[in-house]
Amino acid sequence: MAVAVQIVLDCAHPSAQAAFWQIALDYRLDPPPPGFTSWDDAKKAWGLPEDWDQVSAISDPDGVGPRLFFQQVPEGKTVKNRLHLDVSVGRGIQDPEERWATVVARVERLTAAGAAVVEERRHEHGDHWMVMTDPEGNEFCVQ
Known part of the structure; x- marks a missing residue:
């Protein structure tokens, strides 16, 4: 089960x-x-x-x-998250340019909803993602 x-x-x-x-x-x-x-x-x-x-x-x-x-909860966020969510909007899209365009579109949508971009990251093996924070400062990634 x-x-x-x-x-x-x-x-x-x-x-x-x-x-x-x-x-x-x-x-x-x-x-x-x-x-x-x-x-x-x-x-x-x-x-x-x-x-x-x-x-x-x-x-x-x-x-x-x-x-x-x-x-x-009464206390605010004070340190980096020990757990974060990955928003995987590009999963399954084979073309790297199309995948990144999908990520950027979601990042723009989330920024308009109150998120902030922390940094863009690229892994040597080709992974490419955006680190962001939600409206209360919790880190998450969009890939």
Whole structure:
């Protein structure tokens, strides 16, 4: 039996981080629980405090990739990530120029959504990727 994986990300603003990573990964916001038309309706019904930006989650619409769960924590990011995500938009594209154009297009889209470019890297064996940070400063790569 396969084990399901959920990646949990500590952050200051779960809703904003979830919105950014939806764009990065082509994921979707988890739908509200059965019987509710929105998460706000569910949270009101459950009597949760008005500060609802404590958690958020997104999932792969195809059910292949792991769910990402964002939880609010009081402390900010202070050091380099020990784990980072690779956004592999060029995987399977054989032509190097087309693959890099696909990477650059995603980088531009993510920059418009609040990411920052750290540096472009190229491996001696031909791999080529962009190191970026998300809106809260977490490092990730686009390849």
